[in-house]
Amino acid sequence: MAGSPFPQPQKSKRVQPREAQERSEDPTLLDNGFWEPLALAAAQTDASLDRALAHIGPFYRADRVWVGRYNEELTHFWGASDWVNTGVPSHIQEIQGIPVEFIGDAHGKFLKGEAVIIPDVERMPRQRRALQAELRREGVRATFSYPLMHSGNLIGFFGFDYVREATSWTAADSKRIPTLASYLAALLRRGRSISPPAGPPAAPDRSVFVNEQGSMQALSLEEILFIEADGDYTRVHLADGNCCFERRSLRSWIGQLPPERFMRVHQSYLVQAARIVRLDRGPRWTLHLQDVAQAIPVGRAFRHSLRLHMTF
The missing domain is CATH 2.40.50.1020 (LytTr DNA-binding domain)
Structure with a gap:
């Protein structure tokens, strides 16, 4: 894959209500009816995050689009929701209570409000070999992820996986990302069923959780x-x-x-x-x-x- 199919978006930052309104009035963001279905999804009290991803994924020609959420200490993360294209397996239930060390320098980039762009999984550097192995296992060829912030604090991240072939983004696709991140962060904060515990996964006394056939089991x-x-x-x-x-x-x-x-x-x-x-x-x-x-x-x-x- 020559070069990166994903233009670098602006850094994530805290968005004030007035600024969010100004962004929503930006004519470059009001393209192809992108935001109207998301407004309808946000009005739903049930599974609004799932509905939003089901719109975003096809619009960005992705094979998967997903959202992860951190615990308060930013030591572990949980898969919160995902959408997958036809014939593409979901792995969201396997991403539960994962230590941040697993994603390496990506966590540091999220803390800085920066995107993590991997245009070719096969060309990842050696220091990312753990993440590379997981992406290979999931069949990912290229991926893009971006932090989710609330009141200036990192609460999660979302991203796009390309399993078949990465489709190059337009400048409008990239420019839309920071506002889209603010929107998803609001849905993530609102969701009750997707809030992880403050620490590692809760388990009975004298037990820990391990991954067993795609689910977390107490041991x-x-x-x-x-x-x-x-x-x-x-x-x-x-x-x-x-x-x-x-x-x-x-x-x-x-x-x-x-x-x-x-x-x-x-x-x-x-x-x-x-x-x-x-x-x-x-x-x-x-x-x-x-x-x-x-x-x-x-x-x-x-x-x-x-x-x-x-x-x-």
Whole structure:
């Protein structure tokens, strides 16, 4: 794909009511009946965000258009709503309670009010390989996303995915984006069913959520034997022999799990301390866990904390 099909829009910013009215009177924005269906969607008390996306997606010749929302601490995000073209699968239910580290520098751009433009997924830089892997999994060839702001604060983002082929935008398409973002932000704020919790996904006591066949499932902490880093992802090894492949970093797990129960023993391993049954010391230290055949390596930087735990 030569160049970018998406002209760079203006930065997102707080829009005052008078400015919004002036924008709505801009003749360059009153094109092809774009805004009238959105006004009707906004008047609906039920599923207004869904109705709006169903109009926006075809207008921008997209295969998917979606909205995500942050929690108040801006540490995680949730998929709020999406529209998909005929024959294109939806992945919105899989994007629930995802740590912001997963999208890398895109989160920083959203904080600055900037668009994130990926004209060719196959040419993404190495530091975005986790996001690239997810976009490939979803079949995305090109994507555009933009922040949603309320009273000067970041509350979410929306975007367009092109699965078949990216259609080049016109200057009017690009100029419309900041006003469209203000409109979607208002719908997002109004929606009751799409408000995420203040922190990570709520779960019963002594439980966490993991992705299981496209849905978030509660998992008892007792079931976790150890967690192994796999690039920008992690593998959660369970007592029943199963393994969950998660789109989150080991550092994210460390911040979520109780430190009195889970120990980091290596750059790539986090283990349940109560499962430790033996330590082999030699040139290379290794741990053996209850019901785990695999030996877990112990990094030199973590030997001292392991000594304190094992009291020797």
